[in-house]
Amino acid sequence: MPDTDARPTALRPTRQRRAITDALASAADFQSAQEIHDSLRRTGDKVGLATVYRTLQAMAESGDVDVRHNPAGEATYRRCSDSHHHHLVCRSCGRTVEITGSAVERWAHSVADEHGFTEVSHTVELVGLCAECARQEGSG
C-alpha cells in the first residue's frame, strides 16, 4: 500500500465555496457559521447552512481558517495566515490578537522530548483583559 500521496481532499471550487471564502476574506474578525450564512444571504449568495458548516469544517481541517469557541460556545471562524500562531483574546470584548510564540514552540518540543513524546502539536490560548476594557472596569 504505497499510498504516499495523502492528498487531503482537493476541495472542488464551487460557487458556494468561493462565496464562503469571500465572506471570510472580507471579515476582520471571528464569525460564527450562522453569521457567515447570514452575510452570504445578504449579499445574495444563496448557500445552505449545512454547506456553510461543512465547508468551514473542511477549511479548518486543512488549515485555511482558525476556529475558536466564543464564550457562548459557538464555533467561530476566521481566515488565518499559514504560519502557526496563537491567540490572545480579551475576555470582555472579544478582541483578538494573533501572536506567534517561537518560545512556546521551543518549550513544547523540549518538554515533549524530555518525556519521550514525538510529533507534538500544541494548543495555546491566552485569555485576558485588554487595556481598554481594564480601564472601563476600573472606572465602572
Add this chain to the structure above:
Amino acid sequence: MPDTDARPTALRPTRQRRAITDALASAADFQSAQEIHDSLRRTGDKVGLATVYRTLQAMAESGDVDVRHNPAGEATYRRCSDSHHHHLVCRSCGRTVEITGSAVERWAHSVADEHGFTEVSHTVELVGLCAECARQEGSG
C-alpha cells in the same frame, strides 16, 4: 446604598453542591457537566442536570473551577488547583503526563503585557505520540 460588602453569593452548602465539589475533586482532568452528572449518578448521588450546570457555573464565576471548551465545543470544568499545570497527552494511548511550565507562564505574561492585556490566564495542551506508541506505529 453603602453595600461595600459585595460578597458574591455565599453559596449554601447543600448535599448537591457537596457532591459536585467531591466529583470535581476526585477527577484529575477537565470534565463536562454531563460527565460529572453521570459520575454523580454512578456514585449514587442523585443530582439534577440543571443543578449540575447551575452549580458549575456559579463555581466558575467565583473562581473555584476552571472552564474551558473541548474541541467538540462542550464546556468542561476542573477544580482550580493551586499549582497550575498542563498536560502532555499521547494521541494514541491517551497516556497523560502532568507538566508545569514556568517558562510558559512567563511567556504568557510577557506577551500579554506587550499588548496591554492584564489578568491573563492561559490554556496549553500538548498532544503527541509517546515513546511506546511511536515504537509500535513504526513497527506496525
Add this chain to the structure above:
DNA sequence: GGTAGATTTGAGACTGATTCCCAGTCGACT
C-alpha cells in the same frame, strides 16, 4: 423546637447550534 422567608432543587419543555439524510445538481475529465 418551631416558624417564616429566601434559596435551591429537579423534571421536563424549550432553544439554538450543529449534524445527518439523501435525492438532485455541478465540476472534472475524456
Add this chain to the structure above:
DNA sequence: AGTCGACTGGGAATCAGTCTCAAATCTACC
C-alpha cells in the same frame, strides 16, 4: 457532450445547555 462522483440544500434529528415553577430545604430568629 456524456459519465461519475463530489457537492449541495432543505429539513428532520441530535444534543448541550437554559428556563420555568412548584416543592423541598436551609437559615435566621424567636
